[in-house]
Each structure stands twice: as structure tokens, then as C-alpha cells.
Amino acid sequence: MAAPNFQGRHMRQPSKNTLLKVVILGDGGVGKSCLMNRFVSNHFDEHSFHTIGVEFLNKDIEINGEIYTLQIWDTAGQERFKSLRTPFYRGSDICLLTYAVDDRTSFRNLALWRNEFLYYADVKEGTTFPFLIVGNKVDVSAEQREVSCEEARAWCMENGSPPYVETSAKDATNVEQAFSLAVESWARLEAKLERPYIGDTVDLRRQQPEQRSSCCLSVGGNTE
């Protein structure tokens, strides 16, 4: 039964609890562990150690009245740990492809990460997978920044238009929003799979790589 709120009206209760496996990928040092720890424990470590293999933590998140349990897998970005992380890609529902805005090499490597994920997660060709592109460390100074927001958005446009967000695990900018955006993106794709027919019309986008609009949550938190 729905619980009454202060005004005596009935608030909608979260209806179900969906478990989603979320994997965070990207070069060593871009801040994957820090993003997970900021999101799960609201904690930041200036001297975070490199991850060896994988680690995971759970956190519940409520979106549009539904509770999702995110099982977040933080992977080791260093090449030497490749064989330790790739067995954990299978069964993922969402993938965060992460780079650091002050590290151009990590941005260039996004495509390699995406391809590694698609291969080891065994995602069928032609399937649209809910990726989220995350540019972390937006707290750095303008002089330190090596990848602009515009450049990242252009990359997204050319690579299936996944949503894009800039974050700082250090000062908590957009971290919560990033995970929410990823779940919303997953939910939109899921709804399309469940309801491929729109009226009398077959939604042909189901058969093709989907054209989703780019979504840049800038440092100020604006959604475009």
C-alpha cells in the first residue's frame, strides 16, 4: 500500500527492484575507482592505488519511481591486467567508457575500450548497447585540460551517439547524474525492445544501430 506524505496525499512507491550490472572501463589512472567510490560512499581518495583485476560494489538508485540495484564493476585499466578483467564483461547491462579530460591518450583509447568490451561481453553485432561516455577530472584547470567538451561530443556523434557526461570524482560534479543517465539510457533501450511496434508502424531503429541524441552534462550540470 502507498505511504501517505505530509499533505495526506499518497506518494507512489517504487514498484520494482531491477539489478543492473554496470562495468566501468578506461585507461589506468582516469579515475574509475574514484568515480565508483564517490558514487557509492561519497568518498574521494587523493592517493588511490591501481586496481588489480576487478572490484565491485552495490548501490541502490531510484529513477522515475523505480529502484535499481547497480552492481558496479571497477576494472583495472592497465594493459598488464587485461586477462584479469575481460572475463567479467559478460552479462553487463551498462558500460561506462571513461577518460580523463587532462589526458588525451585516454580519450584516444575510448574506441579500443569499446571494442574490447563488445568482443569479450559477446554483444551481438547490430545490437545497440547502452554505453555512457564519461570525461572525468573536470576540476582541473583550463591549462591542464587536453580534451574539450566539443571534441568529446563530436566523437560521440561519430560513434553511435551515446550520452556524454563530464564528471569530477574529486569534487563530486555530475557523478550521481552520470549513473542516473546511464540507467535512463538503459531503460529507454529496454522499452524499445519490449515495445518495438509504435501504433501500426514497425520501429525499424530496433534493427539498426540506434541514433540517440548526445547528452552532455557540462560542469555546470546543464543537459544539452
Ligand SMILES: Nc1nc2c(ncn2[C@@H]2O[C@H](COP(=O)(O)OP(=O)(O)OP(=O)(O)O)[C@@H](O)[C@H]2O)c(=O)[nH]1
Ligand atoms: N583531479 C582529479 N583527480 C582525480 C579524479 N578522480 C581520480 N583522480 C585521481 O586520479 C588518480 C587515479 O585514480 P583511480 O580512481 O585510481 O584511477 P583508475 O582509473 O581506477 O586507475 P586503475 O585502477 O589503474 O585503472 C588518483 O590519484 C586519484 O586521486 C578527479 O575527478 N579529479
